[in-house]
Amino acid sequence: MTKKKDDKKIGAVGSSQSTKGVKATENVSEVDKVKGAASVRGVSGVSRVSGAGPLGAITLEQRERLMTLVSEEAEKLAAQGVIPKSQREIVEQAVKMVIDASLIEGGNDQKKK
Amino acid sequence: MGSATERQRLSEEDANNLVVEHHGWAESIARSVARSWNLDWRLDGLDGAAMEALIFCSRRFDPSRGIPFKGYARKRIHEASTDAARKSKGWTRSSSKGSPEAKAREISAELYGVFPELRDGRLPVHESSGNDDSDTRSAIRELLVGASIVATRQAVATDPLPDDLIDYRRMVGVMASLEPLHQWLLYKVYWDGLSLRTVATEWDTDGLNVMREHKVLIAYLQKSMAMGKPAPLPKVRPGLKTLTAKFKKEGSKGPFTDVLRGASG
Numbered sequence: 001m002t003k004k005k006d007d008k009k010i011g012a013v014g015s016s017q018s019t020k021g022v023k024a025t026e027n028v029s030e031v032d033k034v035k036g037a038a039s040v041r042g043v044s045g046v047s048r049v050s051g052a053g054p055l056g057a058i059t060l061e062q063r064e065r066l067m068t069l070v071s072e073e074a075e076k077l078a079a080q081g082v083i084p085k086s087q088r089e090i091v092e093q094a095v096k097m098v099i100d101a102s103l104i105e106g107g108n109d110q111k112k113k
Numbered sequence: 114m115g116s117a118t119e120r121q122r123l124s125e126e127d128a129n130n131l132v133v134e135h136h137g138w139a140e141s142i143a144r145s146v147a148r149s150w151n152l153d154w155r156l157d158g159l160d161g162a163a164m165e166a167l168i169f170c171s172r173r174f175d176p177s178r179g180i181p182f183k184g185y186a187r188k189r190i191h192e193a194s195t196d197a198a199r200k201s202k203g204w205t206r207s208s209s210k211g212s213p214e215a216k217a218r219e220i221s222a223e224l225y226g227v228f229p230e231l232r233d234g235r236l237p238v239h240e241s242s243g244n245d246d247s248d249t250r251s252a253i254r255e256l257l258v259g260a261s262i263v264a265t266r267q268a269v270a271t272d273p274l275p276d277d278l279i280d281y282r283r284m285v286g287v288m289a290s291l292e293p294l295h296q297w298l299l300y301k302v303y304w305d306g307l308s309l310r311t312v313a314t315e316w317d318t319d320g321l322n323v324m325r326e327h328k329v330l331i332a333y334l335q336k337s338m339a340m341g342k343p344a345p346l347p348k349v350r351p352g353l354k355t356l357t358a359k360f361k362k363e364g365s366k367g368p369f370t371d372v373l374r375g376a377s378g
Contacts, residue, residue, distance in 0.1 A: 056248070066249075069253050073250060077261075084261070084265070086277075094218070095260050097149045098228075098256065101148075101149035101231075102231045102232065102233075102235075104145050
């Protein structure tokens with residue numbers, strides 16, 4: 001009999017402790033704050049822009065990559081018939097020239113001092 | 114009120130300091146232009162032109178506007194350098210006039226008129242799609258199609274081969290299917306040599322309206338040329354609709370439609 005009483009007491013204490021644990025779920029409200037961080041997705045877009053400077057900004061370091069892209073796109077457009085094949089070489093060279101002349105040694109915003 | 118519109122100039126000493134501080138940068142612009150067009154930046158006079166433009170800009174610079182000096186001066190120095198290059202002996206000396214290199218140079222020089230942002234070191238990207246690589250490729254395609262229009266027009270204007278005439282007819286045919294407003298936009302840019310910004314000013318509208326519309330038109334041309342027939346026509350964006358009404362009132366069918374009618378009639 002005595003043993004049974006003791007068992008009941010222990011059981012009751014155990015359940016009340018777990019109720020305290022439910023209080024901890026109040027912390028879930030802090031998870032809501034993390035949801036606020038989901039709006040940081042917008043910031044990732046900003047960081048992309050800030051990495052490249054103003055929209056469309058190109059630098060001398062990107063020169064080789066840009067020239068390769070011009071060749072690739074010229075090839076595609078010529079294959080589609082958008083650029084006449086007789087013009088392809090001249091048009092590709094013209095675009096390479098105009099991009100190359102826009103790339104300045106020392107970058108866009110670097111100051112010497 | 115008056116102070117907001119008053120222009121502030123630097124003192125002569127400050128302006129001279131700007132020149133001293135930026136002369137190496139101005140030279141690098143001249144060198145870039147010379148490098149791309151295979152010229153000698155000193156022998157062909159690009160150094161002097163860049164320096165003159167730098168001095169001019171230092172005298173005109175208004176620091177109260179909040180624009181950094183480089184942002185203000187770069188386009189002008191670049192323009193002075195390209196102008197000097199086109200007038201130089203090297204422009205005609207290093208390659209015969211009809212050579213592919215000479216043609217490419219002429220086309221590239223015209224592209225600066227259409228896409229002046231290139232002088233600032235920027236590709237024609239007017240709004241980010243969120244994918245840098247895609248934006249860069251799209252801008253390059255815009256440049257290539259633009260260059261192709263210039264090449265076709267130049268070829269016909271000089272000594273056209275039968276192939277050139279066929280290409281020209283094909284391109285004009287696609288353009289003639291466009292709304293009059295769209296035809297005029299392309300005509301003003303590629304035939305009259307106006308920049309997109311200048312067209313926007315002439316039409317009293319926002320520059321972005323015209324730039325975005327131009328991008329749509331280039332995509333349309335690309336699609337139509339690839340399909341071999343006119344693609345579904347692009348709609349005129351709301352910001353330009355008043356102009357559409359104006360062209361309709363004037364009874365204009367568009368310059369390319371007129372060219373085709375003239376050729377067939």
